[in-house]
Amino acid sequence: MTAQTSTHPWRKLKLNLSHRLADFNPVQWLTSLLLPVTGIVVFLMLWHVGAGQINTSLGTFPGPVDVVEQSQSLWQGHVAEREKETAFYQRQEERNAARMADDPSYSPTIHSYPGKATFIDQIFTSLVTVLAGFLVSSVIAIPCGIIIGLSRSTYQAVNPIIQIFKPVSPLAWLPLVTMVVSAVYVSDDPMFEKSFITSLFTVTLCSLWPTLINTAVGVANIDRDLLNVSKVLRLPTFTHIRKIVIPSAIPMMFTGLRVSLGIAWMVLIAAEMLAQNPGLGKFVWDEFQNGSSNSLGRIMVAVLAIGLIGYALDRIMLMLQQAVSWDKTSEQR
Amino acid sequence: MTQTHLELSGVGIDFPTPKGPFTALNNVNLKVRDGEFVSLIGHSGCGKSTVLNIVAGLHKASRGGVLLNGKEVDEPGPERAVVFQNHSLLPWLTAWENVELAVKRVFGKTKSRAELKDWIAHNLELVHMGHAMHKRPGEISGGMKQRVGIARALAMQPSVLLLDEPFGALDALTRAHLQDSLMEIQAQLGTTVIMITHDVDEAVLLSDRIVMMTNGPSATVGQILDVDLERPRNRLALADDVHYNHLRSEVLTFLYEKQRKIEPISARATATTQAKKKTEVA
Ligand SMILES: Nc1ncnc2c1ncn2[C@@H]1O[C@H](COP(=O)(O)OP(=O)(O)OP(=O)(O)O)[C@@H](O)[C@H]1O
Ligand SMILES: [Mg+2]
Secondary structure (H helix, E strand, O other): HHHHHHHOOOHHHHHHHHHHHHHOOOHHHHHHHHHHHHHHHHHHHHHHHHHHHHEEEOOOOOOOHHHHHHHHHHHHHHHHHHHHHHHHHHHHHHHHHHHHHOOOOOOHHHHHHHOOOOHHHHHHHHHHHHHHHHHHHHHHHHHHHHHHHHHHHHHHHHHHHHHHHHOHHHHHHHHHHHHHHHHHHOOOOOOOOOOHHHHHHHHHHHHHHHHHHHHHHHOOOOOOOHHHHHHHOOOOHHHHHHHHHHHHHHHHHHHHHHHHHHHHHHHHHHHHHOOOOOHHHHHHHHHHHOOOOOOOHHHHHHHHHHHOOOHHHHHHHHHHHHOOOOOOOOOOE | OEEEEEEEEEEEEEEEOOOOOEEEEEEEEEEEEEEEEEEEEEEOOHHHHHHHHHHOOOOOOOOEEEEEEOOOOOOOOOEEEEOOOOOOOOOOOOOHHHHHHHHHHHOOOOHHHHHHHHHHHHHHOOOOOOHHHHOOOOHHHOOOOOOHHHHHHHHHOOOEEEEOOOOOOOOHHHHHHHHHHHHHHHHHHOOOOEEOOOOOHHHHOOEEEEEEEEOOOOEEEEEEEEEEOOOOOOOOHHHHHHHHHHHHHHHHEEEEEEEHOHHHHHHHHHHHHHHHHHHHHO
């Protein structure tokens, strides 16, 4: 009995564990695991059977087995390419060292590896691009959303513009962005590739709107009573925004950010495909043009990778939301 | 000797509605002395919160105005602290941080860091919230939230404390406890208090004067009752007190006979006669 009421940390932990074990419900746990697994298994079977029925000029539609094979070969291709790269640099270094020994005045130049970007490289490029584009769009959209939400008249003035640009497809923006970037971004020693900048801004332009609108709506709908508290305290504008406006708009803000990130990821793949900018979209397009018997399987691997990454990005945003939000019960789907 | 601290003169307000302006209040006159405890009582929707909001500066009167120490009030300010009908704590701040926000705003420049800390703790102790200062509003009960709301208002050391049905949502025990603390605190600090209530016992127990409002639209002060009971007051002793029960029945008579909500025509007629009579009372 005394052990139960003791506040000794170790005993507390033990107590906690036994509570957890008491809460543990094996039936519930099994069903919560069983249902998704069943769903996936049924899907794989349907896919396997269905894929065999579809014939294309490049062979049958890739089934689960092809996907596993192709993902293995893509991974091996990546590993092999990396080995070639290290070997390439090693050879250069040896050669340079030998020439330096002969002729001390010789200053060596290092040539960069001319090999092709692998599937893994393309994933990495796409991830960096989407995060950069999303970051730029958030940095623009959140402050603008707050300003728009704070004043009814600004909201009314800006609303038609937002409504017009919101539904524009990335494909329509792309030529304009490409031309503007080529004209404006001229530098002898560019820090970023032009293609990176083009993809980035296309992503930004398309993923701006959900965050902007949701932030504005969140700010505009702050509880009247909380606004009255702020008025009675005569909080200065900046403190008012920091202490009252931002915390109460955070749930809506994150809803917007999650939609924005989803859009950013979809838009990026399309933009890369169309503009031939490095990334997963280009990988898909190249495989399509390549037209070997492996191509469809590889494209299918890319499709799954795009889906998994999109899902992972959304989960990360959700975790971020839960970490930042004061309301731990806010929507978690 | 006791001079007017707060004065409402000819206050009226029209709310714009789709069907044209709605006159919620008309010709409200009231003088409150320094350190006085005044209750506003009236049927739901008659305009009590509106009166309080006008005094707080959250609503602008369409006619007439409010004077605080002879100066016109036209915007909200911390010298008129409000305890809102539904506590209105910031849900992302702990009880401590909620009080801190107000205290820093009022005393941030005049008190040292240690003094601020002591002052926040003191006010939370005053409402017996010392044990749960670091909990968020979502983690404490309704009564506790209301207590933090009161602590926040008291901590601002307002010259007028405005309370909008502060104990409305509480159970009888908690309410009694908070009423006693409020009486104690007010006796100690001598703050001027205007409290809205729809509880007759509460009004008689706490107030120096009870302001009874007529039904809206165009609501105004119907009758003012002086509560000349000795302080400190004890709720148990007063339960059998003849004078206490007489005062109580006067308020009840006003609410349930003179201002019955069922007959709008006669109600409006009384409202106008009451309004005329009012000028003599004030
Ligand atoms: N912003 C507003 N716009 C239009 N009408 C309003 C507004 N605020 C209040 N009213 C009207 O004014 C009248 C008085 O409202 P008020 O909230 O002051 O009533 P109350 O006496 O506090 O009621 P309760 O006891 O239910 O809180 C009501 O008829 C209400 O409909
Ligand atoms: Mg009210």
